[in-house]
Amino acid sequence: MVAVQTKLPTQVSHVRSTNMTENTDHTQLCEWLKAVAENRCKISFTHLFKFFAPKIQRIARSKFPNEAQAHEVVQDTMSNVWRKAHLFDSNKGAATTWVYTVMRNVTFDLLRKIKNNREDNLSDDIWPIAENAVAEDHSYEDHLENKQLLRVIEALPVPQQEVVKGFYLMEMSQEQLATHLNLPLGTIKSRLRLALVKMKVQLGEEHD
Amino acid sequence: MHNKTVNLPLFPLSIFLLPGGITRLRIFEARYLKMVSLATSNGGFIICPDIDNKSEQLAIWGSWVEIINFDQGDDGVLEIDVKCKTLVQVNQVDQNKEQLHFATAVPFKHWAENESSVAIPLLMDSLQSLVESNGLLKDLYDHNLQLNPYWVVARWIELLPIPFDVKNSFIYESTYSEAEKLVSSIIAEQL
Numbered sequence: 246m247v248a249v250q251t252k253l254p255t256q257v258s259h260v261r262s263t264n265m266t267e268n269t270d271h272t273q274l275c276e277w278l279k280a281v282a283e284n285r286c287k288i289s290f291t292h293l294f295k296f297f298a299p300k301i302q303r304i305a306r307s308k309f310p311n312e313a314q315a316h317e318v319v320q321d322t323m324s325n326v327w328r329k330a331h332l333f334d335s336n337k338g339a340a341t342t343w344v345y346t347v348m349r350n351v352t353f354d355l356l357r358k359i360k361n362n363r364e365d366n367l368s369d370d371i372w373p374i375a376e377n378a379v380a381e382d383h384s385y386e387d388h389l390e391n392k393q394l395l396r397v398i399e400a401l402p403v404p405q406q407e408v409v410k411g412f413y414l415m416e417m418s419q420e421q422l423a424t425h426l427n428l429p430l431g432t433i434k435s436r437l438r439l440a441l442v443k444m445k446v447q448l449g450e451e452h453d
Numbered sequence: 454m455h456n457k458t459v460n461l462p463l464f465p466l467s468i469f470l471l472p473g474g475i476t477r478l479r480i481f482e483a484r485y486l487k488m489v490s491l492a493t494s495n496g497g498f499i500i501c502p503d504i505d506n507k508s509e510q511l512a513i514w515g516s517w518v519e520i521i522n523f524d525q526g527d528d529g530v531l532e533i534d535v536k537c538k539t540l541v542q543v544n545q546v547d548q549n550k551e552q553l554h555f556a557t558a559v560p561f562k563h564w565a566e567n568e569s570s571v572a573i574p575l576l577m578d579s580l581q582s583l584v585e586s587n588g589l590l591k592d593l594y595d596h597n598l599q600l601n602p603y604w605v606v607a608r609w610i611e612l613l614p615i616p617f618d619v620k621n622s623f624i625y626e627s628t629y630s631e632a633e634k635l636v637s638s639i640i641a642e643q644l
Contacts, residue, residue, distance in 0.1 A: 269522060300524065307529045338493065342520050346493045415468065415476050415589075419614050425583055426640065440638040441619060444631060 274340035275333075282330035293344075294323055301348050308352060314359075321351040455539070455560045461495065461517065462488040463546060463554035467502040469620045470516040470537045471565040471607040475593045480531045484553045489533060491553075492520055499556050500535070501543055502617070513543040514624055517560060534593060539566070540624060564629035565607035573602045573633070575641040580605055583612070603629065609636040 277293050280286035298319050305318035325347045333343045417425070423433040464485060470476055480489055492498040501515030518535035526532050541558035548554050581598055584590045599605070610623055610632050623632045 271521075304525045304531075307525065337496070338519065339521050341522055342493050345520075345523050346490070349490060349493075415470075415611060417583075417612050417614050422614060422639075425579070425586070436639055436642065437613075437615065440635050441615065443638065444619070444635050 269341065271339050271341070275335040278326075278330050278333045278340050278343075279335075281327060282333065290327055293326060297326070297344050298323065301344075304348070305352065309355075314355065317355060318348065318351055321355070322348040325351060455562050458544075458557060458559050459496075459517070459541070460555055460557050462491050462498040463515070463543075463556045464488060464498050464500050465502070465554070466500050467617060468500060468516075469502075469611050469617060470500060470518065471611060471624075472516075472537050472539050472563050473565055473599075473604050473607060474516070474611050475521065475534055475536045475597075477532055477534050477589065477593065479526060480533060484551050486531065487551060488553055489520065489531070497535075497538070499541055499543065499558060500537075501556065514561075515541050515543050515556065515558060517541045517558070539563070562626060563624065564626055564632075565603055567603040567629070568601050569603060570600075571602060572600050573605060573637075576602075576609060576636060577605050579640050580608055602633070606633045606636050609640065613639060 274293070274296065277286075277289035280289035281293065301319045301322050302315055305315035306312065309315050309318070322344070326344055329347070333340065419433050419437065420430060423430045426433065428436075464478070466478070468476060480486055488498055497517055497519040499515040499517050501513065516537040517539050518537050520533050521536045522534035524532045524534075539560040540563045541556075541560045543556045543558045545557040546554050547557075577598075577600060584594050584598060594608075606629065610620055613636065615635075622628065
């Protein structure tokens with residue numbers, strides 16, 4: 246085990262992977278994990294390491310004050326993946342989800358260790374982020390469910406609204422739809438209105 | 454899978470997500486971070502709009518989602534990509550000590566789960582070009598676009614800027630043809 250750990254590369258890429266989903270081949274990840282579990286396949290493990298290490302590194306880096314601890318999370322997570330690959334069950338979820346859980350547990354362990362060493366260093370919650378900042382007014386309590394937040398979004402200039410709404414609601418704006426269909430906004434508006442009227446008539450007829 | 458009661462954490466969000474639909478959520482509240490950790494071991498969670506009015510309503514539906522990916526945003530917030538596996542009818546909602554809601558729910562079949570090889574090229578092509586031109590959609594759906602007309606119409610219903618309660622009317626099994634007509638009349642109508 247220790248031998249495996251020391252063989253892991255310590256230099257981890259800091260390049261931000263912005264399109265994680267784009268290149269994620271879940272079947273491939275599952276196959277690699279299986280190969281590690283059944284045949285202790287080092288090549289498959291190298292592939293897994295290349296895929297997961299930068300992501301784990303990046304997440305861990307923001308939870309810990311220094312680089313070394315983030316590296317430790319990467320090392321421990323990946324060595325646990327090596328040791329526990331046989332526990333992964335592809336029927337129960339994606340490989341990414343499983344590795345994420347392993348990483349989470351490693352992070353908890355490390356934070357507990359740090360906490361024992363230096364009581365004042367960090368809280369035992371690994372995600373201390375927004376909680377304290379927003380606790381007073383609960384303005385984020387239910388995310389977009391919160392009507393106040395929606396009102397704030399409505400008050401934003403249109404481009405910003407789109408960024409916020411697009412991100413959370415995944416819904417296109419009328420402007421985006423007009424651009425996409427290469428039609429004037431007015432045409433889109435009347436088309437939407439007409440379509441909804443038509444639909445109401447149809448549904449109404451059906452329900453009578 | 455259908456008609457078997459499940460008990461899963463609830464994430465309150467007014468988002469319209471049909472089976473097969475993928476979205477990215479930003480998780481920053483402690484209780485929902487806990488929910489994510491529960492979800493990874495318990496088979497997902499339920500996204501359900503309008504949790505505030507829940508107690509009075511009986512017919513509440515939600516999207517049972519599974520986490521298919523995770524990442525961290527530029528601001529350090531955890532981002533998870535979730536995919537809806539089925540719709541559920543939420544029968545009961547309880548809250549635990551950590552203020553996390555749990556739903557007792559029964560999955561039901563939706564037309565978005567149907568399959569057909571009869572393509573609807575206009576709607577499909579338009580969806581494909583939309584996905585290719587939108588960074589987030591490309592992230593979420595690239596390489597996973599389907600020709601199945603039920604799938605295509607479901608994605609359009611999620612994406613089109615139409616009122617939430619109109620979208621809501623498409624959650625019942627018999628409404629596929631209305632949904633297809635609506636999407637066609639907006640996207641593919643020749644003027």
